[in-house]
Amino acid sequence: MLDETPDAHFADGPWAVETHGLTKRFGDNVAVNDVELLVPRGCAFGYLGPNGAGKTTLIRVLLGLTHADAGTMSLLGYPVPRQRDRALARVGAIVDEPRFHGHLTGRQNLQILAAARERAARDRIEASLERVGMMHRADDRVSKYSMGMRQRLGVAACLLGDPQLLILDEPMNGLDPAGMHEMRDMIQTLVAEGRTVMLSSHLLDEVERTCDAVAIVDHGKVIRQGPIAELLAGAATKVHVGCSSPERAQSILAATALGAQVDLETAGLSIHLAAGTGRDTIAEINRLLVEDGIAVYQLQEVQVSLESWFLQVTSRLGESE
Numbered sequence: 001m002l003d004e005t006p007d008a009h010f011a012d013g014p015w016a017v018e019t020h021g022l023t024k025r026f027g028d029n030v031a032v033n034d035v036e037l038l039v040p041r042g043c044a045f046g047y048l049g050p051n052g053a054g055k056t057t058l059i060r061v062l063l064g065l066t067h068a069d070a071g072t073m074s075l076l077g078y079p080v081p082r083q084r085d086r087a088l089a090r091v092g093a094i095v096d097e098p099r100f101h102g103h104l105t106g107r108q109n110l111q112i113l114a115a116a117r118e119r120a121a122r123d124r125i126e127a128s129l130e131r132v133g134m135m136h137r138a139d140d141r142v143s144k145y146s147m148g149m150r151q152r153l154g155v156a157a158c159l160l161g162d163p164q165l166l167i168l169d170e171p172m173n174g175l176d177p178a179g180m181h182e183m184r185d186m187i188q189t190l191v192a193e194g195r196t197v198m199l200s201s202h203l204l205d206e207v208e209r210t211c212d213a214v215a216i217v218d219h220g221k222v223i224r225q226g227p228i229a230e231l232l233a234g235a236a237t238k239v240h241v242g243c244s245s246p247e248r249a250q251s252i253l254a255a256t257a258l259g260a261q262v263d264l265e266t267a268g269l270s271i272h273l274a275a276g277t278g279r280d281t282i283a284e285i286n287r288l289l290v291e292d293g294i295a296v297y298q299l300q301e302v303q304v305s306l307e308s309w310f311l312q313v314t315s316r317l318g319e320s321e
């Protein structure tokens with residue numbers, strides 16, 4: 001029946017989340033600033049930014065927990081707020097910490113949540129507990145759960161609706177390294193099943209390990225977005241040079257037109273090259289040094305991590321957070 005409405009064709013679009021010009025202000029503070037976001041279906045997508053960047057606010061706007069001041073958005077192809085009920089029936093979300101009744105067991109909490117949903121949700125309780133590895137603790141009170149177990153129960157609660165899209169706000173928060181590892185595996189399994197997982201995080205390393213694509217947000221604005229591999233390909237690279245007389249090598253390179261930043265390192269140099277610098281430049285560095293009588297033992301291009309790239313593209317260089 002649902003598919004017979006005039007808007008049903010919207011549900012076929014390529015994007016799990018699509019926003020245009022999305023803006024949310026708190027007084028003069030623009031928490032979500034003209035955001036153009038395209039989250040492809042069937043991937044793990046990281047919404048990455050430092051504290052206060054506007055990640056939670058964007059998620060709250062997407063879920064209709066707070067209204068947007070400007071812009072348009074759709075979830076799974078359904079325009080919201082116009083078709084919010086239809087969209088949210090296929091979306092599972094955890095915003096802030098998942099909230100449960102502490103005096104009830106994990107299973108009882110899921111039973112309450114399932115009762116508020118369609119009939120099929122009740123039949124998904126056991127499978128959901130199984131999926132998040134909580135079967136053995138399902139009959140313990142939630143008040144006795146660790147943070148990691150609560151997060152897992154939160155994901156189990158999301159799965160009751162058999163969602164096509166999961167939106168998780170900082171799912172790694174409060175988890176120890178083993179808990180993060182489990183969460184990452186769980187997210188990847190959900191994606192392997194064809195679901196889309198959009199997560200927010202300020203943990204660069206986790207996003208790099210967990211996600212296929214990313215949007216980097218700072219001061220409410222999306223600065224870059226796309227597949228992680230593509231973004232990194234457009235980033236500056238670093239070349240480590242192992243050589244004799246590093247100080248002399250540094251001054252030789254500084255006197256050339258390479259325009260690269262050259263730092264002294266133990267037994268060599270590290271050279272920062274601009275995005276798009278070809279292998280010819282690395283060969284040129286070698287030639288310049290060798291012609292000046294410097295022995296080059298090693299020339300190694302170092303993979304730029306998302307973290308250093310993130311620091312390049314945000315204005316937070318040198319800040320600890």
Ligand SMILES: Nc1ncnc2c1ncn2[C@@H]1O[C@H](COP(=O)(O)OP(=O)(O)OP(=O)(O)O)[C@@H](O)[C@H]1O
Pocket residue numbers: 026029031049050051052053054055056057058202
């Ligand atoms: N209800 C609110 N009223 C007023 N200002 C708010 C409100 N919620 C958020 N803000 C402001 O909006 C900006 C974005 O906040 P938000 O919580 O979305 O950031 P975040 O990226 O989720 O940060 P964190 O990594 O700390 O969770 C901040 O400047 C914050 O102070």
Ligand SMILES: [Mg+2]
Pocket residue numbers: 055056057169170
């Ligand atoms: Mg937040």
